[in-house]
Each structure stands twice: as structure tokens, then as C-alpha cells.
Amino acid sequence: QTYKWKMTTAFPPGQPFYSTGPGSLTDFADRVREMSGGALDIQVYHGGELVPAFEGFDAVRQGIVEMNGWVSYFGSGKVPAAQFFGAVPFGMSTQGQNAWFYVGDGIDLWNETYEPLGVVAMPVGATGVQMTGWFNKEINSIEDMKGLRMRIPGLAARAYARVGVEVKLLPGGEIFPALERGVIDAAEWVGPAQDKILGLNTAAKYYYTTGWHEPTTVTELSINKAKWDSLGGELQAIVTNAAAACNVISHSWAEANNAKALKEFAESGTELRTLPDDVVAALRTEMGPVYEELASEDAQFKKVMDNYFAFKAEHDIWAAASEEVWHSQLRDA
Amino acid sequence: MQRALAFADGIDSITRAAGKIAAALLLVLVALIFFNVFGRYVIGGSPIWAQELEWHVMAPVALLGITVLMLENGHVRVDMLYDKLPKRAQHLLDLISMLLGVVIALLFIKYSSGFVDSAWSIKEGSPDPGGLPARYVVKAMIPAAFLLLAMQCAANAIRHAAALRGEA
Amino acid sequence: MEEYLAVYMILGFMVFLLIGMPVGIGIAVAGFAFGWMGFGDFLFNLVPSRIYGVVTKYEFLAIPLFVYMGVMLEKSRVAEDMLEVIGRLSGRLSGGMGVALIIVGVLMGASTGIVGATVVTLTMLTMPVLLKRGYDGGLAAGAICASGTLGQIIPPSLVLILLADIMGESVGTLFAASMMPGLMLAGLYIAFILLTGKFRPDLMPPIPEDERAEIQGWALARKALMAITPPLLLVGGVLGTIIAGFAAPTEAAGVGAVLAILIAALYGRLNWGMIWDAAQSALRISAMIFFILIAAQVFSVAFRGLNGEDLVQDTLALLPGGETGALLFLMLLLFVLGFFLEWIEISYIALPLLLPFFKMAGTDMVWLAALIALNLQTSFLTPPFGWALFFLKGAAPPGVTTGMIYRGVLPFIGIQVLALVLLFKVPAIATWLPNAIGW
Ligand code: NA
Ligand code: NA
Numbered sequence: 001q002t003y004k005w006k007m008t009t010a011f012p013p014g015q016p017f018y019s020t021g022p023g024s025l026t027d028f029a030d031r032v033r034e035m036s037g038g039a040l041d042i043q044v045y046h047g048g049e050l051v052p053a054f055e056g057f058d059a060v061r062q063g064i065v066e067m068n069g070w071v072s073y074f075g076s077g078k079v080p081a082a083q084f085f086g087a088v089p090f091g092m093s094t095q096g097q098n099a100w101f102y103v104g105d106g107i108d109l110w111n112e113t114y115e116p117l118g119v120v121a122m123p124v125g126a127t128g129v130q131m132t133g134w135f136n137k138e139i140n141s142i143e144d145m146k147g148l149r150m151r152i153p154g155l156a157a158r159a160y161a162r163v164g165v166e167v168k169l170l171p172g173g174e175i176f177p178a179l180e181r182g183v184i185d186a187a188e189w190v191g192p193a194q195d196k197i198l199g200l201n202t203a204a205k206y207y208y209t210t211g212w213h214e215p216t217t218v219t220e221l222s223i224n225k226a227k228w229d230s231l232g233g234e235l236q237a238i239v240t241n242a243a244a245a246c247n248v249i250s251h252s253w254a255e256a257n258n259a260k261a262l263k264e265f266a267e268s269g270t271e272l273r274t275l276p277d278d279v280v281a282a283l284r285t286e287m288g289p290v291y292e293e294l295a296s297e298d299a300q301f302k303k304v305m306d307n308y309f310a311f312k313a314e315h316d317i318w319a320a321a322s323e324e325v326w327h328s329q330l331r332d333a
Numbered sequence: 334m335q336r337a338l339a340f341a342d343g344i345d346s347i348t349r350a351a352g353k354i355a356a357a358l359l360l361v362l363v364a365l366i367f368f369n370v371f372g373r374y375v376i377g378g379s380p381i382w383a384q385e386l387e388w389h390v391m392a393p394v395a396l397l398g399i400t401v402l403m404l405e406n407g408h409v410r411v412d413m414l415y416d417k418l419p420k421r422a423q424h425l426l427d428l429i430s431m432l433l434g435v436v437i438a439l440l441f442i443k444y445s446s447g448f449v450d451s452a453w454s455i456k457e458g459s460p461d462p463g464g465l466p467a468r469y470v471v472k473a474m475i476p477a478a479f480l481l482l483a484m485q486c487a488a489n490a491i492r493h494a495a496a497l498r499g500e501a
Numbered sequence: 502m503e504e505y506l507a508v509y510m511i512l513g514f515m516v517f518l519l520i521g522m523p524v525g526i527g528i529a530v531a532g533f534a535f536g537w538m539g540f541g542d543f544l545f546n547l548v549p550s551r552i553y554g555v556v557t558k559y560e561f562l563a564i565p566l567f568v569y570m571g572v573m574l575e576k577s578r579v580a581e582d583m584l585e586v587i588g589r590l591s592g593r594l595s596g597g598m599g600v601a602l603i604i605v606g607v608l609m610g611a612s613t614g615i616v617g618a619t620v621v622t623l624t625m626l627t628m629p630v631l632l633k634r635g636y637d638g639g640l641a642a643g644a645i646c647a648s649g650t651l652g653q654i655i656p657p658s659l660v661l662i663l664l665a666d667i668m669g670e671s672v673g674t675l676f677a678a679s680m681m682p683g684l685m686l687a688g689l690y691i692a693f694i695l696l697t698g699k700f701r702p703d704l705m706p707p708i709p710e711d712e713r714a715e716i717q718g719w720a721l722a723r724k725a726l727m728a729i730t731p732p733l734l735l736v737g738g739v740l741g742t743i744i745a746g747f748a749a750p751t752e753a754a755g756v757g758a759v760l761a762i763l764i765a766a767l768y769g770r771l772n773w774g775m776i777w778d779a780a781q782s783a784l785r786i787s788a789m790i791f792f793i794l795i796a797a798q799v800f801s802v803a804f805r806g807l808n809g810e811d812l813v814q815d816t817l818a819l820l821p822g823g824e825t826g827a828l829l830f831l832m833l834l835l836f837v838l839g840f841f842l843e844w845i846e847i848s849y850i851a852l853p854l855l856l857p858f859f860k861m862a863g864t865d866m867v868w869l870a871a872l873i874a875l876n877l878q879t880s881f882l883t884p885p886f887g888w889a890l891f892f893l894k895g896a897a898p899p900g901v902t903t904g905m906i907y908r909g910v911l912p913f914i915g916i917q918v919l920a921l922v923l924l925f926k927v928p929a930i931a932t933w934l935p936n937a938i939g940w
Contacts, residue, residue, distance in 0.1 A: 012666030013853050020669075048663075049849045050805060051547050052554030062447040064546045077460035077468060078452075117455070149373065157381070158462040166373065169384050169461060171559050173662035174749050176672045182746030199671025202940050290462070356780040359565055359787075366566065366755030370748045392556040394565055398788025399525075399795070408523040409789055409895035411885070411903045415521025423521075430522045437529045437799075441549065444542075448549040471557065475549055 003231065005042045008056030010070035012172075013046040016253070017125070017194060018069075018219065023250025025069040025219070028124055031242040040235050042067060060224045061117050068222045069124060072110075073154050081113045081300040084308050085121065087130075087214035089156045089287050091308065094126045094216040094251055095323070096315045101218075102244075104311045109304050118225045124243040125219030125250035128258070130211030132275050133188035134179060134195065134204035139275065142282045151175055151187040155290065156213030162286040163279075172198065179203040188213070191254060192261035201265050208273050212280060219250065334495055341488035345404055348485050352401035355394050362390045381463035392471050396478035400485045403434070421497060428493035434486030438479040445476040507809035510535035511841050514800065515885055524891050525796035532799035536806055544806040551798040556791065559751060560659060563615045564790055566754035569783040570761040571622030574735070576775050577765035580605075580626035582728040588634060588708045589716065590725060595698030596705045598634065599644055602627045603690045605732075606648025607655060610683070612739045613754055614658035616881055617790035620649030620889045621896035625786075628897050637704040638901055639909030640697070646889040646906070647690055647913035650881045654874050655683035657750045660844055664870050664877075667852050677935040678867045679874050685930060686875070686920045693916055731764045789895040793888065801846055810850045813838070817854055824862040828869075831855055832876055832921060839880025843888070847877065871931035872924055879917040882910050 009025050011018035020026055029042040045065075047053035056068035057075055073086035084091075085106070092100065100106040101123055110121050137148060146164035157167045168184050179187045180203035187204070189195045191211075201207070221243050228236065266272065295302035365387055372379035402408055406427075415423065452469040459465050510531050517527030536545060555561065574580045584598045591597025602623065609619045623645050631641040653660050656676035665672040698705050707713075716724060739757040742748040748756055765771040804810075816834060820827055831851075838847045852873070859869055881889040884907045894903055924930050 012663075013849065014665075014667045014669035014856075016669065045805075046849070048554075048845075050802075051550045052558075055550035055554065058448065058451050058550060059547060061451050062546060064447075064543065074460055077458045077464070078455050117451075153461055155462060161463065167381055167463075169381065170749065173560075173659075173665075173672055174657075174751070177657060177676070177743075178746075178749045180673065181743065183749050183752075197665075197669055197671060199673035199940060202671070202673055352781070352784065356777070356784045359569065359780045359784050360776070362562070362565060363569055363755055363758045366562065366752055367759045370742070370752045370756060374747070387562055388557045388559055391562055391565065392553075394784065395556040395561075395787065395791040395795075398784045399792045402785045402788045402792070405785070407785055407789065407895075408525055408792055409891045410521050410523045411518045412521060412894075413902065413904045413907075414519055416902065418521070426521060430526050433522075433530050434526050437526065437533060437796075440533060440545070441552070444545050445549040447546055448553070472549075472553055475552055475556075 002038065003040045003235070005040065005066040005227070006045060006050070007042050007067035007069060008045050008047075008050050008059055008065050009068065010047050010053040010056060010074060012048070015194070015197070016257070017127070017190075017250055019044075019046055022253045023125060023246045023248070025124065025246075027249070028069075028221070028242050028246045031245065032238055035238045035242060036235055040231070040238065057119075057222055060222050061119055063118075063224045063226060066224050066227045068220075070220055070222070071217055072121070072220045076155070079113055079117070079300070080294055080298045081109075081304045083155055083294075083301070084304045085110045085113075085123075085218060085220060087154070087217040088308065089159065089213045090284055091215050092312050092315060094128050096312060096319065097126070097216050097218060098123070098247070099315060100308065100311045105307050106311075109307060113300055113304065114222070115225075119222050120225050120228050121220050121222045122240065122243050123218045123247045124221035126247055126254075127191055127214070127217040128251050128254045130191050130214040130217060131188075131195070132208035132211060132213075133186055134200045135186040135206040135208055135273075136179070136182065136204045137185050138206060139208065139273070139279060141276060142278050145279060145282075148186060149184045151178065151184050152213070153188075154213070155294075156283075156287075158290045159213075159283050159286040162290075163282050176200065176203050190217070191258045192265065193254060193257035196261045196264070201268065201270050205269075205271055206273050207265060207270050208275050210275065212275070212283060216251075218247075334498065337491045338495055341491040344484045344488040348400050348404045348481065348488075351397045351481060352404075355397035355401065358390050359394050362387065362394060365390065381459075381461055382465050385459055385461070385465045389465060389471055392474055393478070396474055397481070400478065400482045403482060403485045403489065406489070424493045424496045428490055428497065431486045431490035431493060435483050435490065438483035438486060441479040442476040442483070445479070449473050449476060504808050504812045504815075506535050506539040507804055507807040507812060510800070510803060510807065518885060523792075525792040528793070529796040529799040532796075532801075532803040536799075536803035539803070539807040544802055545799070547802050548798050551802065552795050555794050555798065560615060561791075561794075562751050563613045563754040564618045565783055565787040566751075566758050567609075567613055567615070567618035567622050568786045568790075569779060570735075570754070570757040571625045572779040572782045572786070573758065573761035573765060573775075574732075575625045575629075576779055577761070577768060577770045579728075579731045579735075579761075579764060579768070581630050583732045584627060584630045585708075586721075586725045586728040589713055589721060591707060592713065593707050593710075595702040595707050596694045597707065598627075598631060599636070599641070599694040599698070599705055600691050602631070602641075602644055603648045603687055603694065606645075606651050607684070607687045608736045608740065609649075610652030610655040612652075612736075612743065612757070613750055614652055614656070614661070616650050616653055616889055617794070617892050618754070619652045620646060620892040621786050621790065623649045624893050624896040628893075628901065631705075632898065632900070634708065635706045637909075639905040640704050641909070642893055642897070642901060642906040643909030643911070643913045644690065644694065646882055646887070646893050646910050647916070648687065649893070650878050650889050651683055651687055653878045653881065654679045654686065656680060658874075660848075660874055660877050661870075663845065663848050664852075664874055667848055668856060668866055668870055670866055670870060671940065673940040674867055674935045675870050675874070677938060677940040678871045678931045681930050681934055682871050682875055682920065682924055685923065686916070689916045689920055690913065693912065731768065735760050735764060786896050790892060793891060797843060801843070804842070804846060813850050814854060817851070820855075820858070824859070824864055827855075827858060827862070828864070828872075828925070831859075832872065832925070835873065835876040836879060836883075836918075839877065840883045841886060842880070844877040844880050847880065865928060865932060867935060868924075868928040868931045872921065875917070875921055875924060879914060879921075882914055882917065884910070
């Protein structure tokens with residue numbers, strides 16, 4: 001039996017990492033087609049092509065399309081707990097996040113969270129550590145955050161707002177002109193490779209690291225549950241493995257291309273800065289009550305949050321003894 | 334036919350009321366955007382909800398306006414042939430167009446059910462903290478507005494039918 | 502098989518249009534009817550989310566806001582006064598007001614990237630005056646449609662943003678790249694108007710001698726100052742807020758609406774009734790645009806459901822080898838598709854398939870993007886389905902017929918083709934500015 005499926009995505013067609021090239025959603029569909037000998041043929045529709053960028057998930061819920069690719073936090077207005085499967089402010093980077101997904105309870109909790117919606121989900125991409133963003137004002141202390149106009153969506157925006165940042169929502173296409181003209185002072189997008197495509201390096205002088213708000217951002221593959229159950233074990237295994245492969249390959253693409261882009265930025269006059277310690281500390285402090293408030297409002301949010309941070313606490317010990325030491329002692333040696 | 338025409342009058346007055354609401358919302362929209370721009374410089378920022386409110390308000394303006402314009406037979410058409418048709422033929426064509434208008438408005442409502450239900454069942458709100466909590470209401474405006482459009486197209490159809498029978 | 506239904510659907514829409522059905526109803530009926538024949542009704546469940554996308558699209562806020570500004574300026578007769586004075590200042594020269602119209606189109610185009618907003622605003626502001634002054638209706642309509650769509654190639658622009666997304670280029674680079682082609686196009690429009698004025702002054706007569714004699718010298722200068730200052734203030738306000746970074750382009754449209762109210766007040770022409778009446782008119786004109794945009798969603802879903810993209814893909818098999826041949830083929834294909842499809846569909850369907858070829862061939866992507874943008878802009882103008890033509894019709898005074906508009910836009914389509922040829926021959930028109938300013 002052959003299946004002809006549709007997959008919507010939240011991303012514009014020409015975006016490497018998300019839409020074209022190694023580890024992208026198109027690459028995922030190609031791999032599935034090839035591995036299944038054409039038995040599962042997924043046609044990819046990019047953001048806005050079949051439905052508006054953020055409406056694909058609902059189309060999956062209704063079974064009008066079978067699959068959707070986006071980031072879980074886009075759906076946090078539908079299911080607050082979805083936040084933890086997308087990007088977690090002050091959460092784990094890719095290695096820890098994947099460990100939680102594949103070996104910890106991550107994917108099980110994800111499916112449990114989506115159960116009432118009739119959707120199953122799995123990771124299909126990872127950006128790795130993102131950047132704080134592009135700034136036209138220097139940030140030397142927490143005082144400099146007050147009144148700063150910044151384009152920043154999502155959960156982290158609330159911590160920014162609590163330290164006095166003026167949060168501005170803007171669609172992707174308006175970020176460049178707004179930053180270039182000074183309508184906003186700062187903007188967050190993804191990482192060097194993707195930011196370069198938006199041209200943000202020509203619109204702002206300072207490039208701040210690191211992405212405390214998105215230590216990694218996971219691309220979600222959402223699948224209509226009834227359609228998924230109808231696939232049969234063999235095709236399910238192919239989908240699961242292709243998604244896991246793309247999760248790794250997309251991250252590898254980002255690692256390689258972020259390096260290239262960052263080098264180009266440095267050569268063309270971008271000033272790379274690190275967010276001052278007091279700013280990070282203040283943001284960490286302000287993130288606490290944000291998490292607490294959301295957890296008090298939603299039981300599933302609390303359940304996933306507790307599981308996530310318990311896993312993180314344990315993983316941190318190993319990360320501190322391994323990666324951290326490698327970075328500080330060996331990497332530059 | 335008299336009863337049908339009275340029904341059409343009733344619908345017209347509902348549409349006129351909707352038109353007043355929509356025009357008022359359009360003024361709100363102008364004021365809101367002005368506030369959001371100047372708020373940044375005068376009172377140090379405009380809240381996320383006020384930014385989202387911009388397009389929350391645009392949705393009813395756009396949707397209700399369609400019906401208001403339908404009442405006034407104001408939607409754009411290619412007039413090359415239409416203007417040359419005798420009056421009766423124009424009424425016949427308009428009668429058919431309005432009946433088709435009823436059909437497509439009802440189809441929009443039919444196809445909205447899953448879309449609205451999936452938002453309504455989970456009381457979908459904004460994914461941005463501090464955003465507006467009732468995105469499901471905006472989504473539900475779509476079938477509501479098309480119900481109004483269906484009724485107005487029906488009212489228009491009644492008038493064209495009456496005109497064809499020489500009763501208007 | 503289903504692909505042919507896509508062709509019949511286009512023909513069906515054309516028939517519904519020509520017999521005089523409202524555009525929105527005609528396009529939705531064609532979509533539903535042929536969609537059902539081809540694939541049943543399942544996919545139509547996607548239509549509501551697309552409608553939601555239209556009525557909540559942030560960039561579309563410019564439609565009601567810009568239209569409100571236009572209505573307010575019309576009611577306070579600010580634009581009328583300006584055009585009249587320009588007509589007087591032009592003396593015996595034919596087409597002075599036409600030239601002014603193109604310049605206003607450029608300024609509006611630099612303030613927003615939504616074609617519906619610019620075309621209807623220009624129509625309201627200029628069409629009645631031009632007709633009153635004896636301009637040929639078709640020519641005036643053509644000039645308004647053409648300069649009203651300039652905003653699509655002069656940044657900011659939705660077309661350029663989508664092209665940047667599809668081509669993987671920076672939005673800023675494409676904005677810079679299409680600036681000069683946009684201005685060149687405006688220049689060509691102006692040249693055409695001046696030439697037409699020279700050889701066919703009857704089509705755009707100057708203001709009669711005796712009427713001009715009424716006001717001259719200092720009196721005229723003072724009147725000119727009075728009439729041109731307010732629109733300049735407004736343009737300065739809208740463009741100024743964008744350039745100075747006070748507001749994003751979409752927000753600047755809101756600033757423009759408020760400024761239009763203030764200008765009316767400044768001239769002592771404002772009353773409360775006017776603010777309310779303007780809202781009533783703006784509601785209707787915006788709704789005219791939105792109904793077409795919404796109903797077109799049915800058509801788009803049906804086109805994809807009927808695998809209409811296969812038709813385009815089959816054509817691509819004819820792509821000749823060699824960069825120049827392939828480029829010419831692409832330009833011709835986009836131009837022809839523009840007659841029947843919306844630019845969004847064209848971009849999503851044709852470009853992703855073709856771009857890899859041009860990347861391999863080493864074509865300059867920035868230049869290619871400018872060529873594509875210029876070409877897609879034309880699709881707003883080409884009969885029978887050019888959206889700009891409908892938008893103009895919906896906002897024009899009663900005497901303006903579709904026939905006039907279809908006829909009037911033809912020379913401007915010719916100018917578009919000329920501009921394409923120039924850009925094809927001289928890529929630097931597009932590539933110079935981005936390099937110069939480093940975007
Ligand atoms: Na523009
Ligand atoms: Na066209």
C-alpha cells in the first residue's frame with residue numbers, strides 16, 4: 001500500500017536548515033520517500049503555501065493534512081506545556097535536550113501533552129545554542145536594558161519585560177527595516193547562518209551571545225494520530241528514524257554554517273559581545289516567577305517542567321564534568 | 334412576497350447596525366496604532382496585548398465590511414457586458430449572483446466548523462506572554478460574519494426576485 | 502486529468518467575470534465548483550484558516566489605515582487642491598497633473614507595500630480631478646494602476662519579502678536592489694505621459710488659458726504654497742516616521758491617517774461628521790479589497806488541489822539550456838502566468854523549481870530577484886485578472902468602466918516590458934545600489 005501525505009511547515013521556502021538542504025523538512029520527506037521505496041510520499045508545503053505559517057498544526061489536528069513542521073512554542077497559546085519541547089529559557093543545550101527526549105521522558109511527555117489534540121510528535125531538527133541577538137546599543141549593565149526596544153517573541157519576552165525591556169512583536173519581513181531604521185534597538189532571530197539571510201548584520205553593530213532564551217530550538221514534527229496509527233510499524237519506523245537523522249543532521253548543518261557566518265561577520269565589522277553577567281543573572285532571577293506562574297495555572301505545564309528541570313539537574317553534573325571542562329581546558333589548547 | 338420583503342428589510346437593518354460597529358472599530362484601529370507608536374516615545378512602551386489588539390480589531394472590520402458593501406451592491410464587477418444588459422436581465426444575473434453568494438457564505442460556515450472547534454475546544458490564546466487570551470474568539474468571527482453575509486445575500490436575492498416579478 | 506480542470510476553472514472564472522458577477526463571488530464559485538469536480542471537498546476545510554490569515558495579517562493593517570487617510574484627504578479636498586495648482590503651474594504643458602500623480606504614486610509606494618491600499622488611495626485622490634479636467638479616463642486609469650503598483654517594487658514590499666524568503670537572499674539586499682528599477686519605471690511612466698501630452702494633448706489637456714489667467718504671479722505662488730504644503734507635510738510625516746525610525750511601515754500608515762485628520766483641521770475643514778463619514782467610506786473600500794482577497798483563497802486552494810502546479814511544472818520541461826535562454830524563458834513564463842494567477846501562487850509554484858538551475862548557472866541572484874519582482878508587479882496590471890484593475894474600479898467614480906481600464910492599462914504594460922528589457926540588458930540598475938550601501 002502507498003500513502004500520499006501532505007506536510008505543511010511554518011517556514012518560508014528558501015530557508016536552509018528549515019526548508020532546504022541537509023536535515024531540513026524537505027530533506028526529511030526525501031529520506032522517507034527513499035527509505036520506503038516510495039510507499040510513503042510526503043509532499044512539503046512551505047509556510048503560507050497551503051495555510052498561513054502557524055496554522056499547519058491545526059490542519060494536522062483536523063486531519064486535513066497529515067504532518068506539520070514547526071516549533072512547539074508557536075503552539076503555547078494552545079497548550080502551554082508545548083514550550084518545553086521547543087525552546088526552554090535557561091534550559092539545556094542540544095545534547096541535554098536530546099538526552100531528555102530520547103532517553104529521558106521527553107518524547108513520552110510530548111505525546112501525553114498532545115494526546116487530547118489527537119497529535120503525535122517528535123523532534124526533527126535542532127538549532128543548537130542560539131544568539132542573544134543583534135543590538136544597536138551596547139549593553140554594559142542591567143541599567144542598559146531599561147527602555148531597550150527589542151523584537152523578541154515567546155516566554156523569554158516576559159523576563160525581558162520584567163527587567164524593563166520594551167517588547168515589540170514584528171513579522172520576519174519587518175525586522176530588518178525596523179532594526180536598520182531604529183524603530184527597534186535590538187532583535188532576536190536564530191543564529192549566525194539564519195540571521196545572515198535576514199541581513200541583520202547590516203542593520204545592527206553588536207552581536208550578543210548567548211541564547212539564554214533558546215539554548216537550542218527544536219523543530220517539531222507533528223503527525224495526526226489517526227493517520228499515524230494507520231501507517232503500520234514499518235513505515236512508522238522509517239518516519240521515526242528519518243526524523244532522528246534530520247535532528248542530528250540539521251544541528252550539524254547549523255554548527256558548520258554558524259561558524260562560517262560568524263567569521264564573515266567578524267571580518268565585516270560586527271562586534272561580538274557577551275551579555276554581561278549581571279544581566280544574565282537578573283534575567284535568570286526574573287524567569288523564576290514566570291515559570292512559577294505558568295506552572296500554577298496549568299497542571300501539565302508543571303508536570304513537564306518538573307520532569308525537565310529534574311533531568312537537567314542530573315545532566316548538569318555530567319555536563320560540568322565533561323563538556324564544560326573540555327571547553328575551558330582543552331578546546332583552545 | 335411582501336413577507337419576504339419585510340424579512341429583507343429586517344436583515345438590512347441588522348447589516349446597517351453591523352456597519353456602524355465596524356466603522357467605529359476602524360476608528361478604534363486608527364487610534365490604537367497611533368497610540369502604539371507614540372506610546373513608545375511618550376509613556377515608554379505599548380503592551381503586547383495592545384500590539385495584538387491591532388489585528389484582532391482588523392478582523393471584524395474586514396469581515397463585517399464585506400456584508401455592508403453587499404447591502405449596497407457595491408462589490409466590484411466587470412461591467413463591460415453587464416451595463417449593456419436590459420434591466421430585467423441585470424436583475425436576473427444579480428439574483429443568481431446573490432443566491433450563489435448565499436451558497437458560498439454557507440460553505441464558508443460549513444468548512445469553518447473544524448477550524449473554529451479546534452481553537453474553541455482548547456480556548457486558544459496568544460503564544461506570547463502578555464498577549465490576548467481569546468484568539469479563539471477571532472477565529473469564531475469567521476463563521477459569524479459569513480452568516481451575516483449569507484443573510485444579506487438572501488435579502489438582496491429577495492429584492493431582485495421581487496423586481497423581476499415587478500413588485501419592487 | 503485534474504490539471505485540465507484547473508484550466509477550466511480559470512476559464513470558468515473568466516466567464517463569471519465577464520458576465521458581470523461580483524469579482525469575489527465569481528472567483529469563489531469557480532473555485533468551489535471545479536474543486537468539487539476534481540477532488541471533492543476535503544481540502545476546502547483549509548479555506549477558513551487562509552481567511553483567518555488574510556483578515557489578521559499584520560501587513561494588511563495598511564489597507565484600512567491607508568484608505569482612511571485617502572478618504573480623509575479626499576474629503577478635505579487637499580489632494581484636489583494640490584493637483585489643481587500643479588495643473589495651473591504646468592501652464593500650457595499637457596500632462597502636468599499626470600506627472601504629479603506618478604510622483605504621488607512613488608511616495609505612497611515608498612510608504613507601504615500593499616497594492617490594494619495604494620491603488621484605491623491614488624484612485625480616490627486623483628481620478629475625480631483628472632476626469633473633471635478632461636483627462637482621458639482610460640489613460641488616467643492606466644496611470645493610476647501603474648503608479649499604484651509601483652509600491653510593489655519600491656520598498657517596502659510584500660513581493661520582495663516573499664522573494665527574499667524563497668531565494669534565500671537578505672530582505673535588505675532585495676529592497677536596495679529594486680529601488681533603482683522602481684524609480685526607472687516611474688521615470689518611464691513620466692516620459693510616456695509627457696510624450697503622450699505632446700502628441701495627443703486632447704487626452705490630457707492643460708487647464709484652459711482663460712482659467713489660468715484668473716490666478717497668476719504672486720497670487721498663484723501663494724496658492725501653490727497653500728495647496729502643496731499640506732500634502733508635503735503628510736508625505737513628510739509618513740515617510741519621515743519610517744526613515745527616522747519612529748515607526749515601522751505598517752504603523753506609519755496609522756500615523757498618516759491621524760495626520761490627514763490634523764491637516765483637515767489645520768485648514769478649518771474638519772468636523773466630527775467628517776471623521777465618522779470617512780470611517781464609513783474607508784470601511785466599504787477596505788471591504789471591497791478584503792472580499793477579493795478572501796474569495797481568492799478558495800481559488801488558490803482549488804488550484805493546488807487540482808494539481809495546477811503540475812501544469813506549470815510540465816511547462817518547465819521546455820526550459821532551454823543556457824543561462825540567457827533560460828532567463829528569457831523564465832521571464833516569459835512569469836509574464837504569461839501573471840495573466841491568470843496571483844503573484845503568491847506564481848512565486849511558490851514556479852520559483853522553487855527554477856532557482857536551482859540559475860544558482861548552478863551562476864546567475865546573479867540579486868539581479869534575478871529584481872527581474873522577477875518587476876515581472877510579478879506586471880501581474881497586478883494584466884487583464885483580465887489584474888487585481889489593481891479591480892481595486893481601481895472599486896474605488897473610482899461611477900463613469901469609469903472596466904473597458905476603459907483594460908484599454909488604458911495596455912500602454913503601461915508595454916512600458917513594464919520595456920523596463921524589463923532595460924534591466925535585462927543593464928544588470929547594474931539592480932546590483933549597483935546594494936553594493937554601494939553594503940546591504
Ligand atoms: Na512599497
Ligand atoms: Na494578472
